[in-house]
Amino acid sequence: MMYLETQFSVFMINKPGVLAQLLDEFARSNVNIQALTMMDSVEHGVLRVVAKNHKKVCQLLTDLNMQFSETDVLCVNLSNKSGALAEITNKLAKAHINISYAYCTAGARGGRTTGVIKVADVKKAMKVLQGGGKTTTKKKKPVKRSPRK
Template identity: 35%
Template sequence: MAITQLSVFLENSPGRLAEAVRIISDAEVNIRAMSLADTKDFGILRIIVSDADKAKSTLSANYIVMETRVIAVKMDDQAGALNNILQTLEKAQINVEYMYAFTGSESYSAYVVLRVDDLEHAEEVLAESGMPTLTDEKLKAIL
């Protein structure tokens, strides 16, 4: 379960992000979702891509890259959808480290990506509440 996210360590200086993105582009890998955490000195680029292995191997020549398992959950495009997910996690006392969202190819659908401190438990409680999490295979199908 869960899906693969690539996390890339970037120096916070002009051109570093552009260069990383260029490398992914040259490898003909599609970036489906991304988030960038930044500090004064460095940034961490987090991406969900069409071919994680290929992106990782090309990026690794120049960057520190790691695979992180994250949860992706489908949300209805309506008020309260994200709230449902977060309430479920809160009840189970699961801490969210960070999150971001992307849209799927079907209309009116959005997905939230969550990095949590207890991945298996989070998937369990979300499934119990009728919110199944994506797998790498399912992710491929909706992209």
């Protein structure tokens, strides 16, 4: 399963308690977080978060006077096994689709995981991953088998 979702990039002061305070506000507002990643620099942190209720998150961040931006990201439901994300990124690479960043979360339905991928061309990426895009793949060599007796 694959779908488009809004991701919020929230710019925060890099000091103790800021992330905890924001996540407490999400919890109090019953915002269910699907995926998140946190990056930092010396001066500020950037929280990237995907949550179910877009309007509620937008209003919450506005009320808290937090600087944020929104972008569309591709969410891909993956098997929770080695190589699942690699398979997706290889398909996108073969179709010459640039990936700006990606991260994963555990806890999708059925023990699966969700890959969150920021790509340059969302429509093309969805087409490729749904099997409608042209990609160049190596043809498998025929296997020679001995005749049955």
